Amino acid sequence: MTIRLSGGVADSAAIVVVGGGLAGLEVATALVEHGIDDVLLIEAGPGDDLTHIHLGLPQDGATETVFAPENDPYFRRPWESDSTHYTGISGLRRRLGGRSLYWHGVILPLEDWALRPPWWPSDVIDDLTKSWRGGASLYERVTAELLAWSSPTPAGASRLHRFGGQDFRSLPRACRHPSSDGRWEAYSPLTRWPTEDGVPRPPAGLRVRCDTEVLAVDVRAGAARGVLVRDTAGEVGTVTADAVVLCAGTVESTRLGIQALTSVGALAEPRLGGLADHIVQGFVVRLPGTAGAVPPLGSHYVPAHHSTRSYLRLDVHRTEYGDTLLDVRVTGEQLPNPDSVVECSGGPGLPWGTRVRTALLPEDRHLVTAQRDALSAFWRSLAGELRLPAAPLEFSEYGDPGRDNTRVLPSRTRSQTTGVPESWTSLLGTEDHEGGSLPLGGVLTSRQEFAELPRLYAAGPVVFPRLGAANPSLTALALSRRLAALLAAAV
Ligand SMILES: Cc1cc2nc3c(=O)[nH]c(=O)nc-3n(C[C@H](O)[C@H](O)[C@H](O)COP(=O)(O)OP(=O)(O)OC[C@H]3O[C@@H](n4cnc5c(N)ncnc54)[C@H](O)[C@@H]3O)c2cc1C
Structure with a gap:
């Protein structure tokens, strides 16, 4: 029009x-x-x-x-x-x-x-x-x-879908x-x-x-x-x-x-x-085939608790090669402050x-660390369930544009090694x-x-x-x- x-x-x-x-x-x-x-x-x-x-x-x-x-x-x-x-x-x-x-x-x-x-x-x-x-x-x-x-x-x-020690519901x-x-x-x-x-x-x-x-x-x-x-x-x-x-x-x-x-x-x-903006971090991992224990294709989440001010989201995709792609993220609250x-x-x-x-307020910096701990624990748990080696998630300094949410671009995930997670941290505003x-x-x-x-x-x-x-x-x-x-x- x-x-x-x-x-x-x-x-x-x-x-x-x-x-x-x-x-x-x-x-x-x-x-x-x-x-x-x-x-x-x-x-x-x-x-x-x-x-x-x-x-x-x-x-x-x-x-x-x-x-x-x-x-x-x-x-x-x-x-x-x-x-x-x-x-x-x-x-x-x-x-x-x-x-x-x-x-x-x-x-x-x-x-x-x-x-x-x-x-x-x-x-x-x-x-x-x-x-x-x-x-x-x-x-x-x-x-x-x-x-x-x-x-x-x-x-x-x-x-509810129990996966990686969490109870996911449909988003x-x-x-x-x-x-x-x-x-x-x-x-x-x-x-x-x-x-x-x-x-x-x-x-x-x-x-x-x-x-x-x-x-x-x-x-x-x-x-x-x-x-x-x-x-x-x-x-x-x-x-x-x-x-x-x-x-x-x-x-x-x-x-x-x-x-x-x-x-x-x-x-x-x-x-x-x-x-x-929200403080968001996550990882993507390719799994071979249809990876049985994984929740069905689509979007799932675990609601946020006040102690973490973050909710956990899991998107399950099928790739063009028939693999399963898990896109996992935690979305948390940046508190308002007069210096932003x-x-x-x-x-x-x-x-x-x-x-x-x-x-960032000290509470927000604490949230960044708590999110990384939560993602790592979730990854260890789901890797255990899927019998994958749980290589530790690696994160860089908060605000590093070299490891941001563009990691989920198909051109990147396509070449990702199966079973090896790629972690990322969003820049505020993105x-x-x-x-x-x-x-x-x-x-x-x-x-x-x-x-x-x-x-x-x-x-x-x-x-x-x-x-x-x-x-x-x-x-x-x-x-x-x-x-x-x-x-x-x-x-
Ligand atoms: C990829 C993506 C996925 C998202 N997914 C979700 C989701 O699942 N759930 C959710 O809650 N939110 C989601 N969001 C966020 C959501 O889209 C935004 O929060 C929402 O669109 C903001 O609405 P808005 O009207 O404030 O801004 P916008 O939708 O950006 O609209 C602002 C408009 O104002 C116009 N404008 C700007 N300046 C001027 C000017 N000076 N004069 C005239 N016009 C002007 C712009 O051109 C634009 O059309 C997502 C955003 C993106 C990009």
């Missing part, structure tokens, strides 16, 4: 949504479902291809697109980093759909040891976990809807297989749009402007009045709006927030802390240059779970509005006061729907 600019760049709308990725599309689509009929979604990238990469490409090609982003024409990293973190594959996929066309659909609620006061506001916790507007909680509603979208026939109770994923060749797609709000010749079209009430970058929030008289935009021809204009919702991905939304907050004197320095920041250059030019700085720098109950009110800047809102993992170990998108989708309902009720 090609969605092009009509006329000049100047425009107006009741609500402007900045960024057409997972959160922005969910907010915009839910707004029109609530009857708001003048929503404008502005996306920096093109809207020509709305296909999830795992539906458009074979498995290996899709994996290469993620882990070798030089192959992805949509990959952009509009920030610099002062370390190896937030480099490499860390970045945006600048296209309508954003990372909703890349994600794996894992939907886990935040653990109650992370989703709690004083970190998260109590009203948000209640809406997510207890009841939303007198009915089921947001987690219950969105999970049920996504699982129904994935499979019209409800799955039975999932069986919930919002994925469906519309083709018979094994390709799949994860949920995108685009799949809720009406289609024309099989291609999604914005529902009535929603206009979409692609190839249009938001340079800044237009702040006047102490409130957001719209956005300043630039199209690909370099034409700049203002779009006026009653409310603006930032959904440009964590770092970009934070950059836009910093610019806006600085303009009203709400920030002493053009920077915000609290940026966090998004900071801007300031000055008259727009957009402001953006830099990311990261710091799990695409970054969030936390516009936290609810801090920079934002619990209604997702900037406390110091009325009519400006944000959605996506950027609003999480604390990440927990769970993948962020179930919570991001639930909060996007909550924000749309709050905005619709306020209009």
